[in-house]
Amino acid sequence: xxxxxxxxWIALLLAAAGFVIVPTMIIDAxxxxxxxxxxxxxYFHVPCAIMLFLSTFVCAGGSxxxxxxxxxxxxxxxxxxxxxxxxxxxxxxxxxPLWGRKAWGVWWQWDARLTSSLAxxxxxxxxxxxxxxxxxxxxxxxxxxxLFAAIDVPLIYxxxxxxxxxxxxxxxxxxxxxxxxPAFWSAFxxxxxVWALLLTVRVRLERARTELxxxxxxxxxxxxxxx
Amino acid sequence: MTKLRSVLIAxxxxxxxxxxxFAQEFEKVKDMPTxxxxxxxxxxxxxxxxxxxxxxxxxxxxSGIRRVNAQLDDLKRKLDRR
Numbered sequence: 001x002x003x004x005x006x007x008x009w010i011a012l013l014l015a016a017a018g019f020v021i022v023p024t025m026i027i028d029a030x031x032x033x034x035x036x037x038x039x040x041x042x043y044f045h046v047p048c049a050i051m052l053f054l055s056t057f058v059c060a061g062g063s064x065x066x067x068x069x070x071x072x073x074x075x076x077x078x079x080x081x082x083x084x085x086x087x088x089x090x091x092x093x094x095x096x097p098l099w100g101r102k103a104w105g106v107w108w109q110w111d112a113r114l115t116s117s118l119a120x121x122x123x124x125x126x127x128x129x130x131x132x133x134x135x136x137x138x139x140x141x142x143x144x145x146x147l148f149a150a151i152d153v154p155l156i157y158x159x160x161x162x163x164x165x166x167x168x169x170x171x172x173x174x175x176x177x178x179x180x181x182p183a184f185w186s187a188f189x190x191x192x193x194v195w196a197l198l199l200t201v202r203v204r205l206e207r208a209r210t211e212l213x214x215x216x217x218x219x220x221x222x223x224x225x226x227x
Numbered sequence: 228m229t230k231l232r233s234v235l236i237a238x239x240x241x242x243x244x245x246x247x248x249f250a251q252e253f254e255k256v257k258d259m260p261t262x263x264x265x266x267x268x269x270x271x272x273x274x275x276x277x278x279x280x281x282x283x284x285x286x287x288x289x290s291g292i293r294r295v296n297a298q299l300d301d302l303k304r305k306l307d308r309r
Contacts, residue, residue, distance in 0.1 A: 037266040037267060037270060038269050038270060040270050041269070041274075044274060044277050045273070083284070087280055087284045090276075090280045091276065091277040094273070094277075094280075095273040098269045099269070099273065205292055205295065208292075208299075209291075209295055212298055212299055212302070215299075215302055219305065219306060
């Protein structure tokens with residue numbers, strides 16, 4: 001694999017700095033009067049959920065490019081984003097219940113927001129499974145799954161406004177206390193940076209795998225010619 | 228007879244309505260035992276899981292990169308021998 005460019009190393013350095021600065025900002029942010037200290041989970045829970053949505057959209061975009069234009073690049077991007085959707089899905093669906101247990105008194109509620117989020121996570125998991133074990137049609141099958149998953153994202157977002165749920169509404173971030181905003185947006189920037197770095201590396205790895213497979217084919221052809 | 232029954236039902240409904248409405252209202256519970264859940268522990272667990280999930284993914288990718296590099300070196304050696 002070729003070594004990455006300067007931009008990658010700068011981003012990595014920024015992310016490393018973020019790991020030191022952001023937790024300090026979160027600790028310094030005021031404690032929410034109703035929920036108390038447990039509300040601090042919010043600073044990473046929400047960015048992780050946004051990355052889950054973003055990954056799903058990127059996966060669906062790459063899948064569209066692959067399905068309708070046969071783009072291998074789009075397919076590689078879709079795979080990388082699909083894996084990240086599962087990673088950030090795990091982060092969202094584990095940090096949320098921990099917050100809920102303290103704030104609502106229960107680990108889980110089968111309400112619209114939580115159930116549709118779980119459905120999205122399962123769909124992205126199905127995407128990866130279909131891709132890995134789907135055989136010859138696996139890639140096309142999983143691309144179709146990604147499109148259905150993307151339809152679920154707006155539904156998850158609006159679910160708290162449409163149905164009665166225990167989950168906080170979409171107005172939480174805009175109406176956040178001004179003293180909490182720097183910590184939240186810093187955490188959001190850090191998670192986004194980590195997401196972008198992971199996506200870049202994963203796409204490069206997949207490209208290297210494709211190039212290796214092509215090189216092997218060329219080597220085999222050369223060996224046959226010599227023989 | 229039907230008229231009389233209707234009037235009777237209306238009277239009963241009128242008399243019992245406040246009682247039914249009162250029964251459906253929420254009553255404030257006094258001296259309810261409170262659960263003392265340690266918030267700090269939950270926050271630490273949540274952050275640990277998030278960073279652990281990302282770290283595991285990074286390690287999986289690192290292992291993938293190492294494997295690809297090793298396979299590339301192997302292929303290069305085979306080609307050089309030819």
